[in-house]
Amino acid sequence: MSIPVPRNGIASQRIADNLRDAILRGEYSPGTRLRQEDIAEQFGASRLPVREALRILEADGLVTLVANTGAWISRLSLAECEEMYQIRERIEPLLLRYSMPQLTEDTIGRLHELRREMQAATDVEDFMRLDREFHLLSYTGATTALLGDSVLRLWNTTQHYRRAYTRLFRSEGDVAVHLEHHLLVHAIERADADDADRVLFGHIRRTRLELARHPELFE
Amino acid sequence: MSIPVPRNGIASQRIADNLRDAILRGEYSPGTRLRQEDIAEQFGASRLPVREALRILEADGLVTLVANTGAWISRLSLAECEEMYQIRERIEPLLLRYSMPQLTEDTIGRLHELRREMQAATDVEDFMRLDREFHLLSYTGATTALLGDSVLRLWNTTQHYRRAYTRLFRSEGDVAVHLEHHLLVHAIERADADDADRVLFGHIRRTRLELARHPELFE
DNA sequence: TATCCCCCGATTGAATCCAATTCAAGCCCG
DNA sequence: CGGGCTTGAATTGGATTCAATCGGGGGATA
Numbered sequence: 001m002s003i004p005v006p007r008n009g010i011a012s013q014r015i016a017d018n019l020r021d022a023i024l025r026g027e028y029s030p031g032t033r034l035r036q037e038d039i040a041e042q043f044g045a046s047r048l049p050v051r052e053a054l055r056i057l058e059a060d061g062l063v064t065l066v067a068n069t070g071a072w073i074s075r076l077s078l079a080e081c082e083e084m085y086q087i088r089e090r091i092e093p094l095l096l097r098y099s100m101p102q103l104t105e106d107t108i109g110r111l112h113e114l115r116r117e118m119q120a121a122t123d124v125e126d127f128m129r130l131d132r133e134f135h136l137l138s139y140t141g142a143t144t145a146l147l148g149d150s151v152l153r154l155w156n157t158t159q160h161y162r163r164a165y166t167r168l169f170r171s172e173g174d175v176a177v178h179l180e181h182h183l184l185v186h187a188i189e190r191a192d193a194d195d196a197d198r199v200l201f202g203h204i205r206r207t208r209l210e211l212a213r214h215p216e217l218f219e
Numbered sequence: 220m221s222i223p224v225p226r227n228g229i230a231s232q233r234i235a236d237n238l239r240d241a242i243l244r245g246e247y248s249p250g251t252r253l254r255q256e257d258i259a260e261q262f263g264a265s266r267l268p269v270r271e272a273l274r275i276l277e278a279d280g281l282v283t284l285v286a287n288t289g290a291w292i293s294r295l296s297l298a299e300c301e302e303m304y305q306i307r308e309r310i311e312p313l314l315l316r317y318s319m320p321q322l323t324e325d326t327i328g329r330l331h332e333l334r335r336e337m338q339a340a341t342d343v344e345d346f347m348r349l350d351r352e353f354h355l356l357s358y359t360g361a362t363t364a365l366l367g368d369s370v371l372r373l374w375n376t377t378q379h380y381r382r383a384y385t386r387l388f389r390s391e392g393d394v395a396v397h398l399e400h401h402l403l404v405h406a407i408e409r410a411d412a413d414d415a416d417r418v419l420f421g422h423i424r425r426t427r428l429e430l431a432r433h434p435e436l437f438e
Numbered sequence: 439t440a441t442c443c444c445c446c447g448a449t450t451g452a453a454t455c456c457a458a459t460t461c462a463a464g465c466c467c468g
Numbered sequence: 469c470g471g472g473c474t475t476g477a478a479t480t481g482g483a484t485t486c487a488a489t490c491g492g493g494g495g496a497t498a
Contacts, residue, residue: 012452
């Protein structure tokens with residue numbers, strides 16, 4: 001708008017961060033076109049930093065750019081989403097192995113708390129936020145920056161479809177999720193890496209298989 | 220320079236592609252600073268497309284950008300490189316599983332041929348090129364674009380250290396590589412996915428462990 | 439003599455202006 | 469009346485120019 005937006009920090013980074021949050025909150029759905037000029041006006045900047053911001057988001061896998069044509073919110077096919085989940089199945093247990101030895105009792109207590117809050121959550125957005133915090137918190141012990149980034153990227157690119165899945169299953173009364181979370185925290189508490197690995201793998205795999213049963217989420 | 224460079228296609232993409240090739244060929248070593256103006260002059264363009272090219276390469280993990288400061292060729296610590304290899308261990312066998320059923324007899328024949336050429340190769344750069352072609356060819360049956368991109372990215376970011384490793388081991392007469400390649404092609408030939416999975420995992424894992432024995436490659 | 443601070447040059451970030459490309463609507467022709 | 473071509477508006481890509489930021493060197497002081 002024309003309100004003088006505070007110009008703190010690098011404009012391109014600021015625009016990218018704001019757009020990323022908006023996309024993850026679900027304010028844009030996959031396939032939505034992003035026009036440079038609109039975004040520029042929205043943030044009170046020129047199109048130049050917007051172009052860099054779109055590049056940043058493309059790197060995150062959230063936006064798809066086509067030369068001389070434009071930018072769209074990335075859309076996954078069911079097959080692509082299954083790929084993402086299969087990668088998650090294989091590398092998130094690895095990340096958890098790095099993280100587990102460094103987790104404090106406080107953190108594990110917080111995991112239990114998040115788990116309980118999730119069971120009580122009625123709103124889809126609340127559940128999404130708690131679920132994300134739960135899993136990412138379980139990874140905070142790891143100092144493996146690159147692996148952590150890879151996992152975060154996978155979470156972000158599949159966020160929209162996870163939301164659709166959640167909407168579907170919370171209405172059906174999905175209990176498996178909570179049981180798996182419970183088992184996961186217990187395995188972490190016992191410092192049983194092999195069991196945690198197995199539970200987490202199964203947790204992601206089951207979600208993938210459930211998603212595959214609902215191709216209509218991908219049109 | 221001032222020679223009229225053919226201006227085909229999008230400049231930023233063209234610059235990114237050329238720079239990527241140069242980095243992968245080893246013409247820049249990790250930690251080298253990249254000044255926007257130098258690159259712009261080199262390609263006969265302004266700094267604007269150069270900045271977009273740097274963003275593209277940052278997304279590839281080949282370049283590291285710091286706001287208001289500059290761009291450098293990405294450098295990995297030993298720990299980070301081990302992370303990359305552990306991710307490779309877990310997802311490349313997955314990609315191979317997708318690929319194997321679609322590989323033709325011709326392709327498998329070419330794999331044998333590459334394997335033999337590698338054994339005969341004396342030059343490090345020749346070996347690098349053949350090794351890359353060998354493994355990437357074994358993945359060409361897969362239609363999983365996202366998984367394929369992830370693997371390619373991992374190959375590219377570790378290329379420099381694989382070169383250093385190769386230089387070291389070819390002088391020591393490394394036979395394990397060739398034996399593993401042989402076993403891998405045979406497993407593919409027999410369409411034995413489990414065995415191929417195991418051999419490929421071991422192949423990458425062994426390389427990781429050898430690399431870890433040479434921290435001096437990372438300064 | 440060592441240390442801290444300030445200033446200046448070098449380099450990156452952003453804005454404006456202009457060129458190139460794409461997509462689609464409308465026209466012409468068969 | 470339908471299909472292909474042309475033209476034009478909308479949008480993106482690139483060049484030039486100006487502003488902001490960072491790091492290093494020199495000088496003054498304790």
